[in-house]
Amino acid sequence: MAESVTRMVILAEDSDVTPVQLVSWARSIGGPVQLKETCYGLLVEGERSAVDGVVKALRSRAPGSVFSKERGYGIQDPRKCRSGRNRVISGGPRCGFHQLELESRLLADVGEASESVVGGERASAPKTGKRPSEEEVRAFVRKAMEILA
């Protein structure tokens, strides 16, 4: 049996795309995958090649706002899924959600940056200080020589 994987598809905060839209796009792509709509985007589960194909197609539709990472557990895995828990120990977000919540703040900038840099634009480190002109350097040297003389 081929290896089964689950990928989380996450939308950037400033994205115009909604999770519902994402699900309908994924359905239109098709393939032997299981989909689950979530508040942050979508879960895709299936064979690796099929899942990668769906994620690639979704990313090509909205490159700056669709992000993806692998998920350690499958959809509705009883070890992690909240739906199967009893009332006493239920509640609270699934582990990994806090990390996602924090990183989602960076997604808008990283999406735009990776779109432009992967697309071929060259980014350089911002200059921290102003480079002195030739006249300023000469004046500095003259002053230093006067002090030393």
Next chain:
Amino acid sequence: MKVLIFPINSLVLSDVIQRLGHEPLTMMGEMRSRSERWKGRGSVEGAFEPRRGLKYAPVEVPSGVRGRLDAIGSLIEKADAAVIMEDADFGYGCGGCARTNELVPYIVAQQGIPYVKVNCPTDLDSAKVMVQKIKDFLEGLEVSK
């Protein structure tokens, strides 16, 4: 090329590396293979992980850290390169252990794996610098191979 990321469960780094056409090595992928292997068990953590973690840390190190290092160490051994985010202010879940986070960059350096250190982006310009740095590093490695 297989690229280890640090923080080990980072969405940003995982996504950027995949966009650049490489395979990110993450804790989620490792957990997936373990959870498939131990489908009947209540948890994927067992008694043997801290023992196997002795390969990367001495016995004085707490067992929880050694258990994490067993999972991360197996990823380090598979890695061709590593991308380390230095000042990431996030660290929840499996990436939230301070002692493990001290040891992982040290083990990466000790194993002789080529790595690049990037800063956590705060705005668009710093995000562009981060992506450019990762792109240059990975392209440079591909050329040198």
